[in-house]
Amino acid sequence: MQEVTPQSYTLVITGAPYASQAPQTALEFARAARASGHRIKRVFLYGDGVQLASALTAPPSDESHWPRVWAEFLTSEGIPGIVCIASALRRGLVDENERKRHELTASNLRPPFIIAGLGEWVEAQRGDSRVLYFHGAR
Amino acid sequence: MQEVTPQSYTLVITGAPYASQAPQTALEFARAARASGHRIKRVFLYGDGVQLASALTAPPSDESHWPRVWAEFLTSEGIPGIVCIASALRRGLVDENERKRHELTASNLRPPFIIAGLGEWVEAQRGDSRVLYFHGAR
Amino acid sequence: MSRTLIIVDTPPYGSWGGREALDMVFSLAAFDQEVSLLFLDAGVHWLRKGQAPEDIRQKSAERNLLAAPVFGVEALLADDGACQTYGLSEDRLLDGVTRVTADAALLAGFDHIAFAS
Amino acid sequence: MSRTLIIVDTPPYGSWGGREALDMVFSLAAFDQEVSLLFLDAGVHWLRKGQAPEDIRQKSAERNLLAAPVFGVEALLADDGACQTYGLSEDRLLDGVTRVTADAALLAGFDHIAFAS
Amino acid sequence: MHEIQTLHIVNKAPDHPRFRRCLAMLAPGDTLLLIEDAVLATGLKALAADVPCLALAPDLRARGLEVSTGQRIETTDYAGMVALTAKARRVISW
């Protein structure tokens, strides 16, 4: 067996579930990376990818529930899931803070996802973690 | 001035706001159609287009608020705005009924939009109204 | 009765447009409307035999399509040129698919023509 | 310090990918990171002078880009071939844009290369 | 009696597969309407359409484009778009 130098990854998901395959590919990648002894430092949702953090998704019971499966993975592995605030607000994804600030009727962010700025992504970009993107197909 | 035979239109929007131009083009079309004496029988949101019915969108204040502008237009013109239930549930858009049925933490459908099945679209397709589609660009 | 053609030009699994096109087709058929499906360009990949999407955790597009005649869908049409481009020979194509040349003459036979996205 | 190249290959207004690419660029610049923007294929339309999107109720992509040097963005690069394809001659291009040939040699100068979508 | 057989409305950029497909499907009696990103085709050297072709003016202006007289492309606005759909026997949104 080949020696593996452990790496630290930041995964950026820009494709939405039920519109692209991005969240599924990213999850299989993350699982394989963990199984190979690598670290996932954080997962960052950007653009249409923020839909993965919705608490209100209810797909047919014979289809994968990507937001739930991702949330469980992040929780069990202790990986921070960060949702870009600018992308989220344009697409109707808000936590309790943003609900209050914008006087909205409800919040719909699924734990353990949290909302933060692009600074979190810049941090990854300039640090020593490898940044990998998972885009939509169209 | 040319004689205009009044037409009845069903508009199907499949492109999301803040991801495509579809909701904007559809709105300008609808306004122009009304101004020309035509009737908009219904607006049907399908696929990614269902995001237009989100009650939780909070775009930057210097950008158009497409869900709000569309909701106001539908209300003032008395046009039914129908959101495809299958598309909506996969993308985290639910009314009070669906919230209860799927035991979710909140609902986020913006009035006057209502949730219904594709039967509403079939109705338009086989009736005498002209069905026009507004897709995303990618 | 009016005739509808729904067109799919995106491949299965990578995006959802095709699935939502199929939902439209089955809805029309359920309400006894005459409806056909045309697979065009990269969309012809919906029609390849032997799809096994278990490992990417999606439902089989192939199985989904096999139900089409049962539900009363008039025809499954595949653009011949696209099949050739992607090496989709007759023996690799799902049963019950008709190869056609997708041109203006084909479209002329339908009253409504729509994409799902 | 690492050098980042953000690539935009979609035109402005019809979709949002380009805007979100710009947000990435401005964020990197705000944190004093070396970042350049490359406009490729249909993306070169971001660089045309005289954009007036008031009637489609969007913010001007052109004005957005004019702020780039002020914010410390290293360079605005446009693929020469794409400019020629779309008839974007020198006099129609925004000021401060450098025409380049987008090839492997150009990419080799950057540590990180990303699309926004 | 319809003045237009099929009105083809395209909103995709010229490098999108569906844009090319739409051009290949035009028939005599049809009309082509370019909206959103599709108006970028007016900047191309040649747009091989043998049918009447119009482009939506608000989308042209947004993108800094003008239609030159040699191009045989007319411009229209949203009211014109409505009129075209009303005159057509069928509309296909590509």
Next chain:
Amino acid sequence: MHEIQTLHIVNKAPDHPRFRRCLAMLAPGDTLLLIEDAVLATGLKALAADVPCLALAPDLRARGLEVSTGQRIETTDYAGMVALTAKARRVISW
């Protein structure tokens, strides 16, 4: 010391402009990885890539595709994809 200069990961169908652009940007020392809709390129008569080329097996299987021996395309799985990214100096997701 990196075994791969740039790992190019493409997920777009072969008729997508970004797929073609990716092929045009390959350099010696690079590796091309086809995932999602990009694996459809293995069905094309010729895939003009002068660098090592791999396709993700779960995506091939999903689409009913097999790589023939004449194609000079290897298959890999998610663990192989991870290993490729770890071996590359840079990764570009097209």
